[in-house]
Amino acid sequence: MLRELMIENFALIDRLSLEFGPGFNVLTGETGAGKSIIIDTVSLLLGGRSSWEQIRAGAESARIEGVFELEERPEIDNLLAGWGIPVGDDRLLVVSREIKMSGRSRCRMNGQNVTVLTLNEVGRLLMDIHGQHEHQSLFSPVFQRALLDRFGGEHLKQEAARVAELYTKWQGVKKELADLEMDEAEEKRRVELYSFQLQEIEAARLQPGEEEELSRERNLLAGAERLYTYVSEAYHRFYGRDDGGAILDHLGTSVEALSRAAEIDPQLRPWVETANRVACEVEEVARELRAYRDQITFDPERLNQVEERLDEIAKLKRKYGPGIPEILDYAAKLRKELASLSDRTARQQELTQQLATLEAELGRAVQALSALRRETADRLETAVMEQLHEVNMGKTVFKVALNRIPDPRDGLEINGEKVAVGKDGIDQVEFMVAPNPGEGLRPLARIASGGELSRLMLVLKVILAEADQIPAMVFDEIDTGIGGRTAQAVAEKLLLLGCTHQVICVTHLPQIASLAHHHYYIEKTTHDERTTIKVRALDQEERVEELARMLGGAEVTTTTREHAREMLQLAATLRSDRNRT
Structure with missing residues (x-):
């Protein structure tokens, strides 16, 4: 989990130190207060792209440092050991990143210089970030296939790697064979040209x-x-x-x-x-x-x-x-x-035989991968449907379609039919949804509303976090397009997730904020004509005021305060019930 976050001279932040707790953490504040800037700094610690434009005006560099408390996981321990990054008995990993005006950045882990690629490799095991603009990526069939393969685990990953390796070899042999199979006139021209040049020399x-x-x-x-x-x-x-x-x-x-x-x-x-x-x-x-x-x-x-x-x-x-x-x-x-041109016929025969062998191997491999994906898709469908019940989408039907595209010219023959094949196999993955009873299944991109997308993305993130054993998750405005009972359902799902993971969430909804274990308020202030962002942890009374503001808008009344206290009392009861279960 992320224990501490220190920020200097980043965007509107002058100097900021923030301690996150275990469980469910929320960040709230007025619109435009800079809540997403905090998420941006976490993204940078995990290997995100940096820019000199992120440096605070008037500063020469920006610096972000995070202290992560590591779980006992051989995967991350082996990864850090392979790069020679020490981890002490306290199981703390200090990650820092400095951005300079030149555009370059310096990264360190426990005092050792590392590359941004290393940050990214380690970061994917520490936290999963869902940003404001990730909804649209859920429409992409490539992204959907990647999600399915992640859910399939190590076995599917190995099968996919084998397909990619065979496909690369197959393409290489095809190219070499095509180069050899030139027309006779071209071959004769090359022989004459090369012979003349060699004779002259x-x-x-x-x-x-x-x-x-x-x-x-x-x-x-x-x-x-x-x-x-x-x-x-x-x-x-x-x-x-x-x-x-x-x-x-x-x-x-x-x-x-x-x-x-x-x-x-x-x-x-x-x-x-x-x-x-x-x-x-x-x-x-x-x-x-x-x-x-x-x-x-x-x-x-x-x-x-x-x-x-x-x-x-x-x-x-x-x-x-x-x-x-x-x-x-x-x-x-x-x-x-x-000599190669002279041996063309013999080489053609050799490559033709190699191609046939590789095609047979690749055919078996892609079919095995496809079968494994179908099995994984069935499990994912069941898991998503169970989770959708918990976010007030119990009537929604979710299916994973695996399709193949015919390719009579350049395709790979599978069961007598030539189909398109790539390094990822022969499957075109598409998530299908029927939000309401009686409606047929349609592609996700053509049917889901913003609120449905938010909930579906949350469900997928929860499922994948459990499959990948990611200890911490970040949600930047997962509440887009939802409210009322749906907002309460999403809040309870985040709370449930917080019982087994660290969750950090930027939200505008009081239903979500009330259920958090830890509540932080972000505000933008101006002093001496300089704007800066401050963050502070809220105590119980301050949470009442913030929830009242979120409920009532600009005007906080006695009624909204009472409503806020009631929400916090109900939230405490719900958290207690969750802890007992």
Whole structure:
């Protein structure tokens, strides 16, 4: 159950701390007071979508924190342990969420950072929220099928997962087989194209690194004349000038003069050695330059050959890849594709056999799932009819129709007929209702009033909460479109649900509010031109005033107060009776 809720800088809430109790909790207040904002914060704690627009004006971030008291449930314990989230002996789970102006949010469980997906996974086991706009989702056949499957429990879930897995494999084989079963002209065109491309690449006899080597050789051949001139000039300046201006001649004269100086001053001998070494190194450079100059080749014909080869490589690059390695990779892919096309007949036979096997398996699986859904539908019908009696809809007939859609072209053959199939099987689920005796069954979307939808949704939520073992439930204005005896029946159903679950309900009806174990009042106030929302738990006398307001509207009279006290006394008696049973 949700024990505490702390909110900071969210929507119209500045700072708010709220403690919920076990059993049946109600939130009431004037229209527009912000009751649903509290539900929105709970939704965020359970992994709902966040937005920077939810941050209170003038604040940089909003923060919501909830303290949940966990029941002893292996499912949730294993889930938290798998994510490394610690749970102490007190069985408390502290969930927090911070929303920033950037739109990003930070989520934590017992101090450990988690993702929104993790919040959602854990949240679905902690609470079930019925929002104001969920009525319309009950019209959707997809939503109705999901409700039916949830009621079916783990066995049905496993069968549905097996159908989804087989369907995915079946679709994959069908697609691959369709790709192979192209017309002969298309196959011939592809073979011719791939063969031409592969022949063009193989004829070029490309080698890794060849382009780089050819580029270097082209640069040398194209610059051979200038290279010879520069190297010759350097050599002559070092060694080969006849006018006595060669560097080596000057170095020799300098070494000789320095040697004579060293005979006078021995301190100059290291300089003599250095000068000798320099002279030797210069002489070595000169000899190497002469050897390099003599091997420089002037070969215009080879240059043309290199240019032509580089042009050939450039054309292949424009067609098949940015470089030789990519061109060679493309050639390997062409060989593989041609081999695959050559083996098409054998692969077609293999896939046809696989498809037949998968179709048989999928056919058996969807029929097993359909039979299990029919059994589950019968149980759901019985459970709903029993619950409808308790919310003043005892004459209503509720049925779950399971239909199949014919699909002669792409369907799956079931008992000699091809029917549409998807990852959820072959069943089209539709809830059918006859609200009054003598009326035929019609789809829910075409017959139910707002009040009937509210009660039916409440009944379904109660049934599914028991099936899923969800410990807490939230109802945001479940009382839409109801009043009088019906409102009393719904209130008693919520009270009964509160005997085994924690229930948090936003309501406008005094019948519902009077039966709550805990009553909270929400009000909107303005101070220093800033609007904020406050929530406080009501004591007995304050509950009388609030129920009187709900009964009488803007004017609270002695009569409405007496009526409110009477409602609370009757509610206390009813709660006592429920506790004894």
